Amino acid sequence: MEKSKVARLISILFLGAIILLAACSDGNEEPKADASTNTDGASNNETVNNEDGELEPVTLLMVTHWGDEQFEFTFKEHLEEKYPHITLEHVQSGSGELEENVFAKDLKPDIMMTSVSDYLLDIDLLLDLNPLIEQFNFDINRLEPGIMGYLEEMSNDGELNGLPFIRPEYALVYNPDIFDAFGVPYPTDDMTWDEVIDLAYEVTGERNGIEYRGLHSGSYFDMMTQLEDNLTVDAETHEPIIDQNEEYRIHLQRMEEILSIPGNGFETAEEWKDTRGVDLLRDGELAMAPERAFAGAYADRAAETGLNFDFVTYPSWGDGYESYGPNIPGNGLVVTTLSEHPEEAFRAIEYFLSDEYQSWQAGQGNLPAVISDEVRGNFMKDHAHYDLLEDKNLAAITNAVAAPIPIRSPFEAQVLEGTNFREGLIEGKDVNTILREMQDQAEGNAKEILGKQ
Numbered sequence: 001m002e003k004s005k006v007a008r009l010i011s012i013l014f015l016g017a018i019i020l021l022a023a024c025s026d027g028n029e030e031p032k033a034d035a036s037t038n039t040d041g042a043s044n045n046e047t048v049n050n051e052d053g054e055l056e057p058v059t060l061l062m063v064t065h066w067g068d069e070q071f072e073f074t075f076k077e078h079l080e081e082k083y084p085h086i087t088l089e090h091v092q093s094g095s096g097e098l099e100e101n102v103f104a105k106d107l108k109p110d111i112m113m114t115s116v117s118d119y120l121l122d123i124d125l126l127l128d129l130n131p132l133i134e135q136f137n138f139d140i141n142r143l144e145p146g147i148m149g150y151l152e153e154m155s156n157d158g159e160l161n162g163l164p165f166i167r168p169e170y171a172l173v174y175n176p177d178i179f180d181a182f183g184v185p186y187p188t189d190d191m192t193w194d195e196v197i198d199l200a201y202e203v204t205g206e207r208n209g210i211e212y213r214g215l216h217s218g219s220y221f222d223m224m225t226q227l228e229d230n231l232t233v234d235a236e237t238h239e240p241i242i243d244q245n246e247e248y249r250i251h252l253q254r255m256e257e258i259l260s261i262p263g264n265g266f267e268t269a270e271e272w273k274d275t276r277g278v279d280l281l282r283d284g285e286l287a288m289a290p291e292r293a294f295a296g297a298y299a300d301r302a303a304e305t306g307l308n309f310d311f312v313t314y315p316s317w318g319d320g321y322e323s324y325g326p327n328i329p330g331n332g333l334v335v336t337t338l339s340e341h342p343e344e345a346f347r348a349i350e351y352f353l354s355d356e357y358q359s360w361q362a363g364q365g366n367l368p369a370v371i372s373d374e375v376r377g378n379f380m381k382d383h384a385h386y387d388l389l390e391d392k393n394l395a396a397i398t399n400a401v402a403a404p405i406p407i408r409s410p411f412e413a414q415v416l417e418g419t420n421f422r423e424g425l426i427e428g429k430d431v432n433t434i435l436r437e438m439q440d441q442a443e444g445n446a447k448e449i450l451g452k453q
Contacts, residue, residue, distance in 0.1 A: 110339040115329035116162040118410035126161035132346040150405035164369035167330040171293040192318030203287040216277030240442030269422035299385040324403030
């Protein structure tokens with residue numbers, strides 16, 4: 001995709017300065033062992049075969065937003081067992097904290113767990129993976145197409161700057177005991193949003209001295225991510241189009257109806273925002289939660305309290321819309337342009353996307369990027385309470401077809417700053433008024449933001 005030439009020039013100069021500073025460190029200091037240096041001070045610029053045909057030892061530095069313990073359990077232990085010549089080191093940092101946690105320390109990460117973003121492209125940090133994919137004969141057709149399409153379109157022109165790793169899992173989770181208490185049939189696979197909302201009326205109310213909610217509205221934007229085109233800010237002009245998006249209107253109307261079910265609403269917008277469906281359902285107060293499946297969390301609570309739960313497919317839009325599940329890029333893997341050993345970095349990524357490793361990820365409860373039925377069939381099997389899960393409808397989670405992900409404006413978050421439908425719906429405003437107020441706020445933001453570009 002086309003990037004700002006000025007931003008690129010600045011980023012190249014910035015990263016060049018980092019590399020120059022690293023090269024011009026005090027020559028009186030002894031070499032330090034870090035992510036780009038062996039313990040004997042020798043550079044790992046290239047990984048080559050030694051005289052015996054074995055791979056030379058190499059140290060790779062990986063950036064994730066996780067803590068060291070989770071990093072070691074998820075990545076380090078597996079890779080170093082698979083490839084003893086690789087030592088995998090870690091630095092914890094989110095994408096927005098790279099300058100402080102990585103660049104200011106003159107670190108040169110080889111791999112990052114992140115998705116392709118305008119920011120990372122603008123600072124020229126993401127390596128084109130196509131030559132490495134060809135060199136390693138890596139089959140990208142094994143990977144989740146909904147996310148791959150996004151990564152291909154999001155990457156620099158003619159390049160592929162990232163690969164998927166794991167993706168969020170979604171379902172409609174429900175409590176059969178609450179349905180039994182109301183004498184109502186359980187939800188089923190392939191229900192639409194309207195059908196689920198109608199069902200919620202029947203399981204909201206008091207039974208045996210307990211007040212039950214029928215349906216949580218789910219996370220803010222999950223319903224919209226089921227659509228191929230869910231933009232409220234134009235990706236090219238960066239102007240808000242909230243009032244032009246008919247699906248966004250439908251989204252708000254559904255939220256309005258869910259809240260209007262007697263006994264199912266919230267007192268304040270803040271309470272609504274802070275109350276998660278997974279928590280209400282785990283506490284036995286909610287009949288249905290359309291959101292992240294959190295199968296392990298429900299199994300853990302079931303082992304503690306006897307909670308009854310099961311899954312059906314996430315509600316579809318119906319009315320001629322494709323029956324997609326929600327989709328976001330999730331965690332991906334990239335090689336950085338700072339890497340001094342990109343081949344070994346890709347060797348590591350190739351392993352993390354192998355059927356062997358992705359089957360392990362599935363067993364832990366993470367939906368793998370690999371679309372193999374055999375790999376996904378291992379979902380949750382390594383969980384401590386798999387005995388409470390093996391008879392559940394896990395196929396509702398693993399077989400869901402994720403929606404394609406559209407390219408978004410890099411200014412979207414700034415343009416939408418301060419737009420708020422929650423307050424309006426809680427106050428009882430009509431949807432048209434809410435949309436107009438949101439559009440007005442966003443237009444003001446866009447005028448200010450775009451005027452500075």
